[in-house]
Amino acid sequence: MKYWVIEIFTSIQGEGEVVGYPSNFVRLAGCNLRCVWCDTKYSWLRSDGKEMTVEEIISKLDLRVPYTTITGGEPLLQDLYPLVKALKEKGQKIIVETNGTVMPRKELMELVDVFSVSPKLRNSGYQINYKFHKDWATYYKFVITRLEDVDEVLKFVEDNGINPTKVILQPNGLLKDEEYMKALRQLGDFVVSRGLPFRVLPQLHRILGYR
Template sequence: MKYWISEIFTSIQGEGEVIGRPSNFIRMAGCHLRCIWCDTKYSWLKTDGKEMELEEILQSINGLVTTTTITGGEPLLQDLEPLVSKLKEMEHFVIVETSGTVKPSARLRKIVDVFSVSPKLSNAGFKLHYNLKDDWATYYKFVIVEPRRDLREVLALVNEQGVNPSKVIVQPDGNRKDYEKALRELADTVSEMRLPYRVLPQLHRILKYR
């Protein structure tokens, strides 16, 4: 089995409910979206990555770290079942980070520990129509650029799709140079609007990690 890979590295998980965990990162190459604020544009094209055999990928990760995050790009554009199955045989805790535009297979849903789903708001530069009603995500993570406007859009989507508000995480745009100010603005606006969503930072932005 071969995969198109953008990069493999080990770092600290910076986002969502798994924030702070040491993790291997397997970044898949190829994405069908073109978010204007994307910070991994180098992973958009499959051919900008490297084709790697499954065993080569497994040999490239840090064996002392037993959390592995499969990210992208959009990882669900490739068949992840063989890769995740091997990682689970190695007793890894597996996280898949996805836009939620490609639904995982029934088997993949059973063997992945965490699906971190990041639905794209119109601040990404386009408007998508999501169907989240089968609720396969572990949690939903939204990038907020303009807090009041974007949070209204999150609220509308959550209400329309029947998403459990306890699964919703909002975080500021990681491209902001004044990141701490952006985080404060977001937290203040969530409080002012009396929304029940969790406000979390991108830890790697604060720590200046990749």
């Protein structure tokens, strides 16, 4: 089994419930979306990746680090089961970061420890009609570019029967440093003022200057 891979590196997990943990990152090539604020546009095309076997991928990982994050692009466009199975046999905990447009198969869901699902709001340039027939994500992460986006998140939660305590809001990561911190504070103040059950988190890797 071979995968189209953009890059492999080790860093700090900067987002979601696993924020702060050291993690290996396997960024796969190819995405079915082209979000306007995407910070990894270099991963959009499968042809920009390098074909690698499972064994070649694992050889590039620091197995002292307990987590491996499989991201993209959209990683679920490739069959992750052989890679995840091999990583689990090495004792790794697996995080899969996905936009939620591709449903993982049952066998994969049973192996993955954390599904970080980032549904795209209209601010991405898309209006996607998500239908989560099962609340399968570990958490849902939304990029907020303006405070009005939060109402769209509320509708998503209601329409899909999502547990609101699984929802994480974060500012647009393309903002410059001062603008980013201002947007983070405004978002936090807004959630508190509205009495919402959502979490507001920064991209820790961005603040620390990591990848």
